[in-house]
Amino acid sequence: MSSAAAAPLTLMAVHAHPDDESTSTGGLLAHYALRGVRTIVVTCTDGDLGDGPGGVKPGQDGHDPREVAAVRQGELRRACEHLGVSDLELLGYHDSGMAGWGLQDRDNAFCGVPVEHAASRIALLINRYQPQVVVTYDPDSTRHPDHVHAARATTLAVDAGQLVAKLYYKAHGSSYWQRLNQALAEVGIQRAAPSGETLRILETVEQRITTIVDVSQVVDRKRTALHAHASQIGSSLAGKLPTSQYRYAFGTEAYIRTRDTTGTSTPEDDLFTGLGKPQLQLR
Numbered sequence: 467m468s469s470a471a472a473a474p475l476t477l478m479a480v481h482a483h484p485d486d487e488s489t490s491t492g493g494l495l496a497h498y499a500l501r502g503v504r505t506i507v508v509t510c511t512d513g514d515l516g517d518g519p520g521g522v523k524p525g526q527d528g529h530d531p532r533e534v535a536a537v538r539q540g541e542l543r544r545a546c547e548h549l550g551v552s553d554l555e556l557l558g559y560h561d562s563g564m565a566g567w568g569l570q571d572r573d574n575a576f577c578g579v580p581v582e583h584a585a586s587r588i589a590l591l592i593n594r595y596q597p598q599v600v601v602t603y604d605p606d607s608t609r610h611p612d613h614v615h616a617a618r619a620t621t622l623a624v625d626a627g628q629l630v631a632k633l634y635y636k637a638h639g640s641s642y643w644q645r646l647n648q649a650l651a652e653v654g655i656q657r658a659a660p661s662g663e664t665l666r667i668l669e670t671v672e673q674r675i676t677t678i679v680d681v682s683q684v685v686d687r688k689r690t691a692l693h694a695h696a697s698q699i700g701s702s703l704a705g706k707l708p709t710s711q712y713r714y715a716f717g718t719e720a721y722i723r724t725r726d727t728t729g730t731s732t733p734e735d736d737l738f739t740g741l742g743k744p745q746l747q748l749r
């Protein structure tokens with residue numbers, strides 16, 4: 467028996483902050499966990515610049531980064547349980563904050579860590595878990611510096627090895643924002659439609675989408691996982707959506723296939739096309 471035949475189907479999602487696994491790829495993780503795929507979440511930062519108690523922001527009274535990190539680690543573990551994640555790996559860097567906050571020079575802030583260094587740690591995890599499929603952000607359209615850094619490090623780690631068959635970027639394109647804004651409007655939250663440069667970027671992302679996964683079967687788990695991040699939910703637009711509007715906005719997840727060794731055609735509706743058939747687990 468060849469060892470390749472015995473390798474379990476494995477999906478690795480590399481994220482910047484606690485909660486991104488739920489907001490960004492929660493449907494995908496729950497969808498594949500339900501189909502017997504081993505799912506690994508790698509979280510690069512401790513999220514210590516997230517909201518503190520009562521929504522206080524970094525630098526404000528009552529915001530203790532160490533406390534925030536501890537709370538968020540507990541929330542992350544609970545969210546991963548809801549999503550059926552097999553293994554959670556924490557790289558433990560500090561949150562860099564948004565550009566302009568002036569916090570990116572802190573010791574061990576993720577963005578200050580050379581991308582090659584972060585990539586080598588992700589590569590070690592790829593060697594350990596042997597995922598056929600890896601997912602991260604789209605470095606060309608995501609705005610948070612930690613997300614860009616995570617995406618670049620992941621891409622570098624995948625390209626340095628020969629193990630990963632397919633690499634995907636999460637796509638938040640124009641149709642995603644349209645559905646989200648529509649769902650928000652239904653509950654009385656009006657947001658301006660994207661325009662100008664933002665719209666151009668979203669339309670470019672939309673055109674690059676190769677893969678749309680129907681996650682409607684697990685969308686309620688994704689919502690439960692999102693709400694497990696209770697300390698951050700006040701800042702979350704998705705957190706304001708009741709069940710039915712949430713289902714409408716988040717029932718599908720779109721991805722951009724950016725590396726592929728299977729030669730299978732796109733568009734596709736399954737990240738494991740060409741690698742095996744994830745089977746719905748009957749329990």
Ligand SMILES: [Zn+2]
Pocket residue numbers: 482483486610613
């Ligand atoms: Zn994030």
